[in-house]
Amino acid sequence: MKKLAIIGASYLQLPLILRAKEMGIETHVFAWKANDVGETEADYFYPISIVEKDQILDQCQKIGVDGITSIASDLAAVTVNYVAEKMDLTGNGIQSSFYASNKHAMRTRFAENGDPSPKSMEYDPKLDLSSFQLPLIVKPADRSGSRGITKIEDLKEIPQAVSYAKEESFTGEVLVEEFAEGEEFSVECISWEGKHTLLAITRKFTTGSPSFVEMGHMEPAFLKDDPICEKIRSITYHALDSLQIRYGASHTEVKIDEKGNIKIIEIGGRMGGDLIGSSLVRLSTGVDFVRAVIEVALGQEPQLEGGLSRASAIRYFFSKEDIELYNEIKSEHPEYIVEEYKVHLPEGHITDSSVREGYFVMCADSFDAIDTYMRRGAKSE
Numbered sequence: 263m264k265k266l267a268i269i270g271a272s273y274l275q276l277p278l279i280l281r282a283k284e285m286g287i288e289t290h291v292f293a294w295k296a297n298d299v300g301e302t303e304a305d306y307f308y309p310i311s312i313v314e315k316d317q318i319l320d321q322c323q324k325i326g327v328d329g330i331t332s333i334a335s336d337l338a339a340v341t342v343n344y345v346a347e348k349m350d351l352t353g354n355g356i357q358s359s360f361y362a363s364n365k366h367a368m369r370t371r372f373a374e375n376g377d378p379s380p381k382s383m384e385y386d387p388k389l390d391l392s393s394f395q396l397p398l399i400v401k402p403a404d405r406s407g408s409r410g411i412t413k414i415e416d417l418k419e420i421p422q423a424v425s426y427a428k429e430e431s432f433t434g435e436v437l438v439e440e441f442a443e444g445e446e447f448s449v450e451c452i453s454w455e456g457k458h459t460l461l462a463i464t465r466k467f468t469t470g471s472p473s474f475v476e477m478g479h480m481e482p483a484f485l486k487d488d489p490i491c492e493k494i495r496s497i498t499y500h501a502l503d504s505l506q507i508r509y510g511a512s513h514t515e516v517k518i519d520e521k522g523n524i525k526i527i528e529i530g531g532r533m534g535g536d537l538i539g540s541s542l543v544r545l546s547t548g549v550d551f552v553r554a555v556i557e558v559a560l561g562q563e564p565q566l567e568g569g570l571s572r573a574s575a576i577r578y579f580f581s582k583e584d585i586e587l588y589n590e591i592k593s594e595h596p597e598y599i600v601e602e603y604k605v606h607l608p609e610g611h612i613t614d615s616s617v618r619e620g621y622f623v624m625c626a627d628s629f630d631a632i633d634t635y636m637r638r639g640a641k642s643e
Contacts, residue, residue, distance in 0.1 A: 263288050264560055267322050267330040267345070269312050269338040271300030277540035278333050279303050281552045287560075290325055292318050292341075312337060315344045322349060329559035333511065333552070334535035336363045336404075343531070352561045354531055358506035362531035365403045365437055368505065372526060375504040378497065379526040385424055385436040391417060397441040400424055402431035409616065413441060413471045442527065444519035446474075447483050448534055449498045449512075450543055452554050454563050456508040458499045461551060461566070462543050463491060464534070466515070467636055469580070469612075476615055477584075479538050480575035480636045481546045485629065490522060497524050507531050510558045511539060511551065536615070537576050537623060545574035545600065545625045572625055573632040579607055579620040583639045588622055591635060598624045598632070 264287045268275055271293035279300055282289050291304035294311040301307045306325075310317050312335075322330060322345055329352060330345050332338035340363050346353025354362075361371050369382040383389060384403070391398070400423035402410040410430030412423035420438070427436040446466040451458050465483035468474045484491055498514045513534035515527040533539030533555060543551040548570035557564045579585060588605065591598055604620035612618055626632050 264329070265290060265325055265327045266556065266559060267292065267318070267325070267327040268300070268304070269293070269318070269330065269332040269341050270335050271296075271298040271304070271307065273299055274334040274535055274540075275300050275332065276303060277552050278331070278555070281550075282556050285553065285556065287556065290322075290327060292321070312341055315341045319345045319348050327351070329556075329561065331510070331555055331559035333533040333539060333555060335532060336530050339363065339530070339532040352509050352559055354507050354509055358508075358531060361505040362507065362529055363404060364435075365401070365528060366435060368528060369437070369439075371504050372501065375500070377501045377504050377526055378524060380439045380442045382437050382439040385427075385438050389438065391420075391438065394438070395440055399437075399439045399441050400427050401437055401439070402427045403435035403437050404432050405430050411474060413474070442517040442519075442525040444517040444523075444525075446515065446517050446527070447494070448479070448538065449494060449514040449516065450481075450534055450539060450551070451498065451502065451512045451514065452551065452558065452564055452566070453502065453507060453509055453512065454558060456503075458502055458512075459566060460495050460498065461549055462547055463494060464538055464542065465636075467577075475612055475618075476536060476578075477580055477639075478575060478577040478621075478636055479534075479536055479542065480573065480632060481538075481542050482573065482629070486571075490518065493522070493524060494518075497526065501526050501529060505529055505531065511555050513539070537621075541601070541623055542574045542576060545623070546570065546572050572627055573629045574623065574625040575632050575636050576621055576623050577636065578618045579605065580612055580618075581639070582607065587635060587638055591622075591624065595626070595631070598626045600625050 266287045268291045289305045291300045292308045295309035343353045343359035347355045372379040410427040448464045450462045462481045463483040464481040467478045511533035513530040539551045548568035554564035601623040608619045
C-alpha cells in the first residue's frame, strides 16, 4: 500500500485525506493538535506543527512515505517541498518554495523574468515612495487569505497599515505596492515535469476596498471563445516557469483592467482554497483535481479526463443579504445548491478569510444564472 504524508489537518485538507483513502492509499497527517477533522479521518495522525520541517522529515523517513502533499496552504507547501527534496520525492524543491511563499522574492523573480506584476518594494521607514502612484496596497510578505492587507489613498495611512500587516506577518516583512486596477481572477493549473495544464479560470468576488476579503468564487470566469483566455494561459505558464514550479497544483491570482492588460498579483504553489480546487474545478470541468494532486505527489502523471462544461460557484455568508440570496435560490432553483455549511451569519466583523464560516456551493448548466446570483452584493475587483 502506498503511503502519503499530508501536511495540515483542517477542513481544507479533508477532501485530500478522503480521496487518498478512497484510492487505497495510507494517509499520514501532520498538524498541531487542535481537534481538527483530519486528526480523526487520517489513518495515522502526528501532533507536529506544520512548520516543524525537520521533525516531519524525520517521521516521514521512519514511515517510508511514497509522497507528500497539501492543498490550500502556502505555509504547508513550504514543508511539503522541503521534505520532498530531502527524501527525493516529487516536489518543486526548496528554492521554488521560497519564491512562491515570500511575496518580495516572488516580485523580484517576476521583475527579473519580465512577468507583469505591480510595482513593489519591501517597506522601510526611510522608503521613498515618490515614484509610486496612489492608491497603494500594504500587505505582509508571507501571508495569504487577505490577512493584513490594506488599500490606502493617502501616504499618511502608511504607518497604521504597516502596523496591521506586521501583526499578521510571521517574519515582520511588509510590502508596499501600487494598486492594480481591474477585475480579479485566479488560474487553476496542474504541472507535471514542467508541462503546465490550465484547468479553470475563476472569477473572484470580494468585499472591495480596503481589505478585499473574498466573498465567493465562480468558474468558468469567461466563455471558452473569449480571446483573453489564451493570453491568461500564456502569462501564467511563463510565471510558473519563473518560480520554478514544475509539479503539482498552482493557484495564480491576476487582475485584468478595462484594456485587457494583465498583472499577476501572486502565485501559490498549491491548490486554491475556498473549495476552488477541491470542488469547483470538478463540478465545472469534471476533472478530479484532488486525485491529480495525489497522483503527482506519488510520482505519477496525473489523469485529467473531464468532459463537463458547467458553471459552479461558492458564496460565503457575510450579511443578511447573503442569507436572503441563499433562500431565494433555495426557493427558485433548489437543484443549483449542491453543498451548504453553517447557514447563519458569523459573529463580529469579517476582516480576512480565516474568520469566515458558512457558505453554499452552486452548480448549473447555465453560466448566466450562476453569474447573476454571484454578482449581487459582491465586487469583482
